[in-house]
Amino acid sequence: MNTISLRRLCFVLAFIVLIPGCEKRTSKISKCVMNLHTIQIIKAEWAPEFNQPSNAIPTWEDLKPYFPPEWSNTIPVCPISPKNGTYIINRVDEDPKCTVCGDGYGNF
Numbered sequence: 147m148n149t150i151s152l153r154r155l156c157f158v159l160a161f162i163v164l165i166p167g168c169e170k171r172t173s174k175i176s177k178c179v180m181n182l183h184t185i186q187i188i189k190a191e192w193a194p195e196f197n198q199p200s201n202a203i204p205t206w207e208d209l210k211p212y213f214p215p216e217w218s219n220t221i222p223v224c225p226i227s228p229k230n231g232t233y234i235i236n237r238v239d240e241d242p243k244c245t246v247c248g249d250g251y252g253n254f
């Protein structure tokens with residue numbers, strides 16, 4: 147098993163173990179914030195794997211192989227406002243944004 151698949155395994159495990167627990171404890175963290183965090187994590191996975199600089203902007207196609215299982219290979223939309231909220235990936239060194247929630251805490 148190489149380093150990358152080990153890292154991915156840890157990532158998947160973290161998802162299975164930590165996130166359901168987190169949601170129970172801090173129900174105030176919205177599902178949109180969770181999606182934004184996930185997008186940022188998978189950007190950070192993608193960039194070194196493809197030798198991308200920190201100012202690179204990945205596409206959804208680039209990130210698809212890193213999607214967590216619950217996204218079932220579909221581009222996530224904001225769970226709070228699914229009709230209007232889509233995600234802007236942004237540069238690797240910038241946080242992704244939701245078109246409705248901004249950074250998830252109301253900052254745009």
Ligand SMILES: [Zn+2]
Pocket residue numbers: 178224225226227231244245246247248
């Ligand atoms: Zn949102």
